[in-house]
Structures are given as C-alpha cells and as structure tokens.
Amino acid sequence: MHIKTLSMLKRTSLLLITALLFLGTTSFKKEKEAGINWMSIEEAYAAAQKNPKKVIIDVYTDWCGWCKVMDKKTFTNPEVVKYVNENFYAVKLDAESKQDITLGTTTYKYNAQNRANDIAVALLQGKMSFPSMVYLDEEFNMIQPIPGYMEARAFHEVITFIGGDYHKSEAFDTYKATTYKDIFKTALVSL
Numbered sequence: 215m216h217i218k219t220l221s222m223l224k225r226t227s228l229l230l231i232t233a234l235l236f237l238g239t240t241s242f243k244k245e246k247e248a249g250i251n252w253m254s255i256e257e258a259y260a261a262a263q264k265n266p267k268k269v270i271i272d273v274y275t276d277w278c279g280w281c282k283v284m285d286k287k288t289f290t291n292p293e294v295v296k297y298v299n300e301n302f303y304a305v306k307l308d309a310e311s312k313q314d315i316t317l318g319t320t321t322y323k324y325n326a327q328n329r330a331n332d333i334a335v336a337l338l339q340g341k342m343s344f345p346s347m348v349y350l351d352e353e354f355n356m357i358q359p360i361p362g363y364m365e366a367r368a369f370h371e372v373i374t375f376i377g378g379d380y381h382k383s384e385a386f387d388t389y390k391a392t393t394y395k396d397i398f399k400t401a402l403v404s405l
Contacts, residue, residue: 250295250304255333258303259317259354266352268377270298271305273334273359278344280363291366293401294373301377309334309344317354349376357381367405374398 253261258269272289274281288294298304311331312324322333330342337348343361347369351357357376364372371390374397375381380389395402 248295250289250298252304252306255305255307255315256317258305261303262352262354268302268352268357269305269350269354270302270373271307271337271348271350273307273309273338273344273346273348275309275344281345284345284363284369288364288366288369291370291405293398293404294366294370297370297373297377297401302373307331307334307337309338309342347372367402370398370401370405 252272255271258271261267262269272281272284309330310324311334313331314324315322315331315333317333322331322336324331325335328335328342335342337356338346338359338361341359341361345363346359346361347364348359349357358381360372371394372386374394375386375389378397380393384393
C-alpha cells in the first residue's frame with residue numbers, strides 16, 4: 215500500500231504542477247496580449263463628455279509602413295500601454311476613412327480632393343504625414359499634433375510630458391533631461 219500511495223501522490227503532484235504551469239502560462243499570455251484600449255473618435259468624444267480625460271489619436275493609413283511598425287513595437291510596450299490606458303482615451307483614426315464621423319453637431323466627410331477624411335485634415339492642420347499622433351485636452355481642444363514614427367522610449371517621454379501636464383510649465387527638452395528621469399526611473403528599464 216505504501217508504494218501505491220507514493221505512486222498516486224507522484225501522479226497527483228505531477229498533474230497539479232502541470233495545471234499550475236498551464237494556468238500561469240495562460241495568465242501570462244493574457245497579460246502579455248493586453249494592449250492599448252483603442253476606441254473610435256466618436257466613442258472617445260462620448261466618453262470625454264461623461265468622464266473628462268485627455269485624448270491621444272493615432273492618425274494612420276492602411277498603406278503606411280511606419281504606422282504598422284509603431285503598432286507592433288511602440289504600442290505594445292508594457293510601460294506605454296499602462297500609461298496610455300491610465301491617462302488617455304486612445305483613438306485609432308484612419309485618415310482615409312470614407313465613413314462620416316460626427317462629433318457633437320459637426321459631421322466630417324471624406325474629401326476626395328485631399329484623399330482624406332476632413333477630420334484628419336483638421337487634426338493634422340493640413341500637414342498630412344503618417345503616422346501622426348494628435349493630443350487633445352479633456353475638452354477635446356488641440357494640445358498638439360506630432361508627426362512621425364517614435365520608438366517606445368521617445369513616445370513614453372511625450373505621453374508623460376502631455377499626460378502629466380508638464381507641457382504647461384516646462385520645455386520638453388528640460389522635462390526629458392530632468393523631470394522625466396526622476397519620475398520614471400523604473401519605467402526606463404523596460405523602455
């Protein structure tokens with residue numbers, strides 16, 4: 215009986231360890247797969263009416279190679295994901311969308327002459343460059359559009375500068391050299 219009990223304990227232990235490893239891997243995968251909570255601009259506008267929060271808009275096109283690189287590398291960085299989800303409504307906006315977009319009483323349409331939706335033209339102030347990130351305040355007022363691809367570290371510097379309202383009190387270069395390094399020491403490791 216002693217050998218049977220020992221054998222049964224080994225099998226039970228092996229099953230338990232296998233189950234725990236499986237659950238841990240599944241949990242890790244879900245955590246790893248968690249990303250930025252992207253929404254449409256209409257959803258962000260409606261959410262901001264109820265619970266004001268800054269807005270970050272990724273203005274992209276389907277043919278933009280650097281947009282895809284930013285999706286794959288920058289927008290998957292855990293520190294970027296965490297900061298964006300906590301501090302912004304995040305919007306994906308296809309600049310060439312042919313669908314009408316209505317915010318409040320204004321409807322934006324596709325403009326064949328510009329080959330872009332009028333909202334993208336307005337947000338990018340006519341400077342059609344992709345990818346471009348547009349930052350809006352809690353009342354949907356323009357803070358600043360910033361064109362071009364950004365690595366995770368550079369993007370994190372910008373989103374924390376704007377998200378923490380440092381843009382209201384200091385120059386970006388000063389922020390990067392002092393404040394950012396002091397505040398985000400732990401984040402710098404994974405960026």
